Amino acid sequence: MPREYQFPFELRHLVYFREVARQLHFRRAAETLAIAQPALSRAVAQLETALDADLLNRTRRGVEVTPAGRLLLERIEPLLRGLAALPAELQALAGGQIGHVRVAFTGLAMATVLPRILREFHRGHPGIRVELSESPTSVQVPALQSGDLACGFFHPDAPTPGIRTRLLLRERNGVLLPTAHALAQRAALRLSDLAATPFVLFPRTHNPGFYDRILSAFASAGVTPRIAEEVWPRANGIGLVRAGLGATFMTPSEAQHLPPEVGFRPLRGPAPESRLVIGWSGAAEPGPALAAFLAVATASASRR
Amino acid sequence: MPREYQFPFELRHLVYFREVARQLHFRRAAETLAIAQPALSRAVAQLETALDADLLNRTRRGVEVTPAGRLLLERIEPLLRGLAALPAELQALAGGQIGHVRVAFTGLAMATVLPRILREFHRGHPGIRVELSESPTSVQVPALQSGDLACGFFHPDAPTPGIRTRLLLRERNGVLLPTAHALAQRAALRLSDLAATPFVLFPRTHNPGFYDRILSAFASAGVTPRIAEEVWPRANGIGLVRAGLGATFMTPSEAQHLPPEVGFRPLRGPAPESRLVIGWSGAAEPGPALAAFLAVATASASRR
DNA sequence: TTCCTGTGATGCCGCGTGAGTATCAGTTCC
DNA sequence: GGAACTGATACTCACGCGGCATCACAGGAA
Numbered sequence: 001m002p003r004e005y006q007f008p009f010e011l012r013h014l015v016y017f018r019e020v021a022r023q024l025h026f027r028r029a030a031e032t033l034a035i036a037q038p039a040l041s042r043a044v045a046q047l048e049t050a051l052d053a054d055l056l057n058r059t060r061r062g063v064e065v066t067p068a069g070r071l072l073l074e075r076i077e078p079l080l081r082g083l084a085a086l087p088a089e090l091q092a093l094a095g096g097q098i099g100h101v102r103v104a105f106t107g108l109a110m111a112t113v114l115p116r117i118l119r120e121f122h123r124g125h126p127g128i129r130v131e132l133s134e135s136p137t138s139v140q141v142p143a144l145q146s147g148d149l150a151c152g153f154f155h156p157d158a159p160t161p162g163i164r165t166r167l168l169l170r171e172r173n174g175v176l177l178p179t180a181h182a183l184a185q186r187a188a189l190r191l192s193d194l195a196a197t198p199f200v201l202f203p204r205t206h207n208p209g210f211y212d213r214i215l216s217a218f219a220s221a222g223v224t225p226r227i228a229e230e231v232w233p234r235a236n237g238i239g240l241v242r243a244g245l246g247a248t249f250m251t252p253s254e255a256q257h258l259p260p261e262v263g264f265r266p267l268r269g270p271a272p273e274s275r276l277v278i279g280w281s282g283a284a285e286p287g288p289a290l291a292a293f294l295a296v297a298t299a300s301a302s303r304r
Numbered sequence: 305m306p307r308e309y310q311f312p313f314e315l316r317h318l319v320y321f322r323e324v325a326r327q328l329h330f331r332r333a334a335e336t337l338a339i340a341q342p343a344l345s346r347a348v349a350q351l352e353t354a355l356d357a358d359l360l361n362r363t364r365r366g367v368e369v370t371p372a373g374r375l376l377l378e379r380i381e382p383l384l385r386g387l388a389a390l391p392a393e394l395q396a397l398a399g400g401q402i403g404h405v406r407v408a409f410t411g412l413a414m415a416t417v418l419p420r421i422l423r424e425f426h427r428g429h430p431g432i433r434v435e436l437s438e439s440p441t442s443v444q445v446p447a448l449q450s451g452d453l454a455c456g457f458f459h460p461d462a463p464t465p466g467i468r469t470r471l472l473l474r475e476r477n478g479v480l481l482p483t484a485h486a487l488a489q490r491a492a493l494r495l496s497d498l499a500a501t502p503f504v505l506f507p508r509t510h511n512p513g514f515y516d517r518i519l520s521a522f523a524s525a526g527v528t529p530r531i532a533e534e535v536w537p538r539a540n541g542i543g544l545v546r547a548g549l550g551a552t553f554m555t556p557s558e559a560q561h562l563p564p565e566v567g568f569r570p571l572r573g574p575a576p577e578s579r580l581v582i583g584w585s586g587a588a589e590p591g592p593a594l595a596a597f598l599a600v601a602t603a604s605a606s607r608r
Numbered sequence: 609t610t611c612c613t614g615t616g617a618t619g620c621c622g623c624g625t626g627a628g629t630a631t632c633a634g635t636t637c638c
Numbered sequence: 639g640g641a642a643c644t645g646a647t648a649c650t651c652a653c654g655c656g657g658c659a660t661c662a663c664a665g666g667a668a
Contacts, residue, residue, distance in 0.1 A: 010314050039627045053394045068394050079383045090357045090372050343656045
């Protein structure tokens with residue numbers, strides 16, 4: 001059976017040759033490699049045949065490396081180093097010391113729990129890279145179910161089969177108004193006060209359940225709100241409020257650091273409620289990097 | 305006998321795994337690799353054992369690569385590519401398409417034949433790098449004899465055993481004077497005219513034979529020259545003449561491009577003669593890169 | 609259901625080949 | 639002229655790669 005093979009040599013040959021080139025001495029190199037000298041001689045000779053090049057000059061007063069041998073050495077040195085590092089690297093991956101996690105989030109998550117979680121996580125796991133991308137609940141849920149996404153911070157509004165979740169935040173929304181707005185004088189508001197105020201919301205497709213709960217909250221207060229803009233991501237909505245184009249909903253946690261042009265007012269009576277969860281695929285056991293992230297995230301949440 | 309070996313796997317394993325990861329199909333990968341499927345299954349299993357990591361998820365509906373497998377792929381892909389390129393690279397080295405030559409030269413060589421040789425050589429052999437360093441004859445000759453230097457342009461003054469040479473230039477020296485010098489009015493000079501003129505020469509150790517021939521040429525003209533400076537490299541000597549510190553010897557070929565502050569005058573009667581040769585070690589057959597360089601250099605010289 | 613097809617894994621065996629020991633061929637010493 | 643090196647060569651042996659045959663299992667079609 002003819003032996004077809006892409007490489008006319010094996011790692012052995014390269015390692016053996018490198019050792020001889022280092023020590024310039026077959027016997028000592030063989031000892032270092034824990035093989036007998038004849039085996040080493042033949043392996044190097046095979047490599048020379050395979051590459052059709054003289055790699056070493058055997059003289060009676062020692063061995064010297066030919067130009068071809070030097071070129072080969074230059075090329076294989078980094079390769080062998082890289083290969084030698086591989087097992088440890090894979091162990092590090094398995095142990096969760098290195099790796100990466102793709103994490104999606106919504107504006108609320110970034111404004112509340114996420115910065116703290118990331119800070120803690122990077123302190124404990126400096127080798128794991130977190131790939132963050134803001135995306136709406138309606139995108140995250142199917143991505144989590146299909147396994148395209150490892151982990152997401154989102155706002156569930158219906159059962160999410162195939163996703164394991166943990167509640168991070170559950171808060172009644174208040175209202176964010178331009179400071180110049182008439183209602184900004186009041187300490188607290190009711191939904192019914194807001195009939196004349198244009199609203200800035202997220203696009204309905206991004207979380208239809210929550211969107212509709214907002215509308216029904218208005219309806220039960222006897223008001224039909226005017227939705228002036230639907231904008232995403234979240235930061236742009238706050239920007240529009242700041243620019244005086246309307247009001248928006250916001251939770252108290254989210255209202256920590258606000259520019260002076262806007263003000264947060266709690267709602268009395270019925271108010272839409274936001275729930276922020278962290279979710280991950282329930283199909284497969286999470287990998288070590290994801291497990292580490294989840295551990296930090298849930299611990300950080302329960303410590304609040 | 306225990307098999308001690310730095311790597312718990314071989315190139316085979318990596319190539320086999322890569323092929324399966326590419327095709328996500330053991331049977332087709334085995335066909336591509338021209339081996340039977342069971343052999344492939346076992347090789348991949350061995351690699352997984354060796355690295356203590358699951359690289360592939362075998363499901364009934366196909367094969368998928370695990371994160372560890374992806375990491376491994378990322379790492380080995382460039383390595384395998386580099387190794388695959390090795391044989392061709394070594395052949396190119398042997399064929400003289402790539403490589404490098406260490407070449408030493410003296411100031412005279414750089415002022416005459418060398419630029420043209422380098423231009424021609426790089427045109428015909430773009431893959432070969434030339435490492436140039438100016439060094440005196442007295443340094444080049446032993447370096448050529450010991451094999452530390454591949455090729456040199458120098459000025460032999462005695463037999464140089466172990467070095468093969470070819471004469472490139474053989475010229476009577478003239479005199480380089482500051483234009484302001486009294487003798488610069490004359491069209492040609494004799495050595496005996498130069499008794500009162502301070503001279504700038506190279507250090508005697510750099511070529512004792514030639515140095516002494518200069519002195520004896522003076523002596524036979526009945527003159528004892530005043531050696532004001534001994535300076536190296538050559539360009540600095542010309543700089544000193546330009547600065548008015550004295551005169552120096554120079555061949556007509558070297559006197560092609562001179563600054564206006566200096567002038568070249570031929571010598572009538574006895575004059576020191578400069579011989580420029582290219583030399584290379586006669587011990588070993590020159591390597592392909594050196595052979596190519598020598599071919600260009602000698603051809604360029606005989607075409608003058 | 610039942611059979612067929614196709615997946616990758618497993619059992620077993622022959623032979624190639626890597627590595628062992630013993631030895632050779634050529635030096636460079638004393 | 640031997641002693642003590644060097645690396646190369648000649649054997650033998652056994653490990654393991656790869657071959658074939660087969661298994662276990664899943665999915666699809668009848």
